[in-house]
Amino acid sequence: MEGNKQVYLTAGIIIALVVISLVFFFGSPPACGPERAGSNYSVSNCETGCAQDSDCVFSCGCGPINKNETCHDEGIVYDCVDHSTKCEAGTCVASEMPLQVTVRLDKNEYEQGQTVNASLSYNKKIYYWGKSSWSIQKLENGNWVKVLREEDFTCSNQPDCEDIDFYLVEKCQPLIFCEQDAWQEVTGQARLSWNQLQQGWAIDFRCQSLQTGEVENRPCNIFTPALPGNYKMVFEYASEINQDDLFDRSIDIKYAEKEFTIKEKAMTEKPKDCSLYELPMTREQIEKCTCPQGIEKFHSLNGAYCASS
Secondary structure, three states, X not given: OHHHHHHHHHXXXXXXXXXXXXXXXXXXXXXXXXXXXXXXXXXXXXXXXXXXXXXXXXXXXXXXXXXXXXXXXXXXXXXXXXXXXXXXXXXXXXXXXXOOEEEEEOOOEEEOOOOEEEEEEEOOOOEEOHHHHEEEEEEEOOEEEEEOEXXXXXXXXOOEHHHOOOOOOEEOOXXXXXXXXXXXXXXXXXXXXXXXXXXXXXXXXXXXXXXXOOEEEEEEEEEEEOOOEEEEEEEEEEOOOOOOOOOOOOOOOEEEEEEEEEEOOOOOOOOOEHHHOOOOOOHHHHHHOEOOOXXXXXXXXXXXXXXXX
């Protein structure tokens, strides 16, 4: 018995030495993988035979291959477009994937005041209409209504009312208007973050014109926290545009969207009557203060008050 074990052990060593010698002289056996993975790798070595569509998968390194085949492309980074596959005449072949554009959110439900983070995924070249492609809409009485964010005013100099001293008449700043948007290709991963502040209303302040010296009215914005409710993040895009006119919107415009909910933040203290706050009031005080039942709430330049009964 011991003699047989010795024979088997010796035979095993001999076979191993033969294999090592063959590898040394002739190289490693052919393997499925891109040529840049090594001298013995080639896509032509991959098994691509199939009997039905479900036998096929797509690999960025090797293309369409049999699902039981392994594409040895470890450590190689690709920037490729995914494809669907099918079995055609006994061979796995690639068929182009349909355009897929998806808005993703980090949550489906947010408390008031939490930042809403959105990102865009897409599998083909698409174009967007500048900053205006992103929008947020709120469901009100069965209709989706656009929410005006602080970011919607950053390209102009329509100021925040919190930055205005309404007791002074200062020089008017030169008017700056937003540049017209145009179609441009989406590159990288498009993202949007919303701090849940929206334009509550706009009021006028007085300033002195640089040209005429006369006092004129200019608008400023008061931003308030978004109210609880159902919202959706929308991204506007196009798969084909008029390359001769990047301002042309008479094309097939598409929309990707994702709904989410803002729920009311748990109150740490009971809302106070508006008359109990000193002026000027903060945004949160203006938004949260209450009036007695049946008394209408109004907003002034620097606070909120209840109408006389």
